[in-house]
Amino acid sequence: MGNILRVLYERCVEPITSEESGSLGPHGVSAATIGVSALAHDLFNFEITSQVPEGLNQHVKSSRKAQANWYRKISEAWRQARPPPNTAEEATRLIVETLKGHQKADVEGLLAFYGLPLPHTIVQISAGVPTSLPEGVLFEMQTLPVDARAVADGDTITVYVSTDSPRESACVPRDVQEAAVQRTQARAERNYKEADALHKKIINAGYRVINLPNNEEVLARKYRIRLRGIDAPEGEMPYGEESKQELLKLVQGKSLRILVYGEDQYGRSVGDIYSNGIFVQEVMLKKGGAWHYNAYDQRLELSTWEREARAKRVGLWAAPNPEKPWEWRKDRREGR
Missing domain, CATH: 2.40.50.90 (OB fold (Dihydrolipoamide Acetyltransferase, E2P))
Structure with missing residues (x-):
């Protein structure tokens, strides 16, 4: 699991140019990469240290123990995803689905911490993969x-x-x-x-x-x-x-x-x-x-x-x- 997260983190983090340096998030990466790469970094770090990132308390109300529980659940969901999230919207969907039984304010606070889009801004998908081949499929x-x-x-x-x-x-x-x-x-x-x-x-x-x-x-x-x-x-x-x-x-x-x-x-x-x-x-x-x-x-x-x-x-x-x-x-x- 840790290796998967490390590879994704290294792939997502891009060099920061001087033009981007004025729009850095709490993890010191550009606005274009803060969402998925920063989350992957923190999940990788959590796998090693069992510590949630500093600064998260400013965005959520729940205890550190509850936060650790979130990260365990998200890490497991990330491991099972095939392939793991690669865009901000995919990361948001994974977090929302994984923490759907938790307080809305905490979930949105966690998303805001990573600069990920909030649920109401994501296109809601209604059609899934057909369970049987529809008529007309060759x-x-x-x-x-x-x-x-x-x-x-x-x-x-x-x-x-x-x-x-x-x-x-x-x-x-x-x-x-x-x-x-x-x-x-x-x-x-x-x-x-x-x-x-x-x-x-x-x-x-x-x-x-x-x-x-x-x-x-x-x-x-x-x-x-x-x-x-x-x-x-x-x-x-x-x-x-x-x-x-x-x-x-x-x-x-x-x-x-x-x-x-x-x-x-x-x-x-x-x-x-x-x-x-x-x-x-x-x-x-x-x-x-x-x-x-x-x-x-x-x-x-x-x-x-x-x-x-x-x-x-x-x-x-x-x-x-x-x-x-x-x-x-x-x-x-x-x-x-």
Whole structure:
């Protein structure tokens, strides 16, 4: 447990620049990193010393003994999380769920101590992972952890699925299998030029050899995924970059469950995406990161989530009259 927390702490803490130095929290890290990194640091320290951080008494009313009980519970919940929280919202959800039987003022005080968002500012998730495959699903996939570079915009990502999975193992082309074996042999012989050439052949066939954190290599198939039912601003449009970053926060480093319903005209698999049990399209709509693409998906809940974001004027709805991405693309095609 301690090692997990230490690694997360070291990963989250970023160097503090002179521009950031004026906005430091109680742990001496920048405002951008204070939440998750400081909490990870204190949980790691608690595992070693059983001591809660100094200064917490200024934010909560309960005794030090009660505070220690919180940290024990949070440490256990953190250990069981797969993967552990990596964003401020994920950390808030974990704390709120773990301490849901405790005083509201204490929970909010603990969140404030770490600069984490309060519960009422977090998007409330109503849709969970289906317990059975919904009608219309062609197949489902469980991806390898998603790389940051895989997110093209707010509604399209590239994922990889291990060929060890039953569905994939049955359809790997023979030449790809042979190239993967030959590449392993070439690397063992330190013939890296040949290994690189073989990997290029694998990539051109729609596969890739992925290096996992445990130094294991796995052959994986590439899929481009179009998020079903939403349409995000294009990168050149207002709020295009913000939409992309919102999706990135939801999927980066996560192994996703994707329910595939079909394929679009560009060869992308169209599907619903679940990240740590969260329906990604729901969050994107509720945060104003995308439009409901009702020309292709008439689900009433998607329309409801878009209306909620419009009413709150969050995300792209902060603009008085945001341009519809499908109209923007049409104008570009027609040279307007």
